[in-house]
Amino acid sequence: MLRLWDRFFGRMRRKAFFAHTVTMMGGTAVAQVITLLGTLILARFYLPSHFGVFSMFAGLVSLVSVWSSFRYEIAVTLPEKDEDAAALVQFSLLIVCSVSLVTLVLVIAAGRWLLPVSRIQDLHPWLPLLPLCILQVGSYNTLYNWCLRGRRFPGIVLARTAKSLFTVLGQLIAYLVVALPGGGLICGYAIGLAAGLGPILKRSKVVIASDIRWSRMLPVASRYADFPKKAGIGAFLDTASAQIPLIVLPVIFSSHVGGSFAVADRLFRGAVDFFSVTLGQVFYQRVASLRRDHEETTSLLLKTWKLLFVFFIGPSLLMLFFGREIFLLLLGSGWSEAGEYAAILSIGFIGQLVVSPTSLGLMAFEKLNLLLGWQVLSFLTMITALLLGFFFWRQDIKSFLWFWSCKEAVIYLLYGAILYRIHQRHEESLSV
Structure with missing residues (x-):
C-alpha cells in the first residue's frame, strides 16, 4: 500500500515538474516571439541610428545591472528557511538601491565631460533614466528569484510577457511623442521594465512589506558571500562580451x-x-x-x-x-x-x-x-x-x-x- 502511495506522489511530482517546465518554456517562447515581431515592426518606424543610440543605453543598463545586487539575487532560492531567504531579498534590494544612487551621482558628475564626445551626444539627454532602469532591472532580478523559490511560475510568465509586450507598445507610442533620436526606444524600454516589474512586485508583497530583518540580514549575506566573488565575475564577463560591442561600435x-x-x-x-x-x-x-x-x-x-x-x-x-x-x-x-x-x-x-x-x-x-x-x-x-x-x-x-x-x-x-x-x-x- 505504501509503495502505491509513493508511486502516486512520485508521478504527481514529475507531472508538476513537467507542467512547470512547460509553463516556463512557453512563457519564454511567447516573450521571444513578441520581441522578434516587435523588432520587425519597430524597424519600419525607427532608423538604424535610433537603434544605435538605444543599444548604447540598453547595453549600459545590462552591464551595470549584472552587478546591481552583487549577485546575491541568485542565492535567494538556496536558504532552507523562508525567513533567511526574505532577509537575503531585502539585502539584495538595499544593494540595488545603493548602486542606482551611485550611478545617479556618476551620471550627474560625468554628464558635462561626456557632452563634447560627438558620437554619444544623442545619448546624453537620456542618461538620467539610467539609474531608474538599473533600479528596475536589479529589483526585477531579485524578486524574480523570490517568486522562483515560491514556484509562482504563472506570475513569472506574466511578468516576462508583460515586459516584452509593453516594451514594444511603449516604443511604438513614444515614436509619436518623442522627437529626439533613439528617445522613443529608450522611453518604451523603461515602460516595459516597469510593466514587467509589476506582476513580480504583486507576488512579493510579503517580503517587501515586512520589517527589515537586520538581525538575519548580515549573517545570511555573510554565508553566501562567495556569490559576489565567484558567480559575479563569470556573469559580468558573459554580459560584457555581449553588451560592450553594442556600446562601443556606435562610438567607433x-x-x-x-x-x-x-x-x-x-x-x-x-x-x-x-x-x-x-x-x-x-x-x-x-x-x-x-x-x-x-x-x-x-x-x-x-x-x-x-x-x-x-x-x-x-x-x-x-x-x-x-x-x-x-x-x-x-x-x-x-x-x-x-x-x-x-x-x-x-x-x-x-x-x-x-x-x-x-x-x-x-x-x-x-x-x-x-x-x-x-x-x-x-x-x-x-x-x-x-x-x-x-x-x-x-x-x-x-x-x-x-x-x-x-x-x-x-x-x-x-x-x-x-x-x-x-x-x-x-x-x-x-x-x-
Missing part, C-alpha cells in the same frame, strides 16, 4: 552602423538565448543524471549538436547568401546594410547556435574553472577585436565584421572541442 563607427549591427545581433542572439534557456536546461538535467556514463553523455552531446546543426544550417545559409534581401523584405528599405552585416555575422553565430545550448555540461561535470577560463577568453578576444577595429578598420566596417565573425567561429569551435573532451574524459575527475 557611427550610430547608424551601431544600430544596424545591434538589430542583426538581436535577431541572432534571440534564437541563441531561446535555445540556451529551453533546450539547455533539459540537456543539463539529462547530462547530470548520466554524468558517470561517458559513452551516454558523449552520445547525447553529439546527437544534440547534430540536431541543432541540421535545424540551423538551412536558415544560416539563407542569411549568408540572401541576408540583404531578407532584411529588406522584413524590415524595410532602410535596413539593407543591416542585412549585409547579418550575412557576415551568420558564419559566427552558427557556432553559438549549435554549442551554446550544451554549455551547461561544464557545470554538470563541475568544471567551473574551465567555464571561467572560457569566459575570460571570450572577453579578451572581444576586447582585442574592438581595439583592432578602432585602430585599423574605422572606415571599413565590413572588414571588421568578417574578422569578428571568424573570431566567433574559431572560439566556439574551441569551446565545442573542450566540451567534447570533458564529456569523454570526465570519469577521471569524478572519481577523484
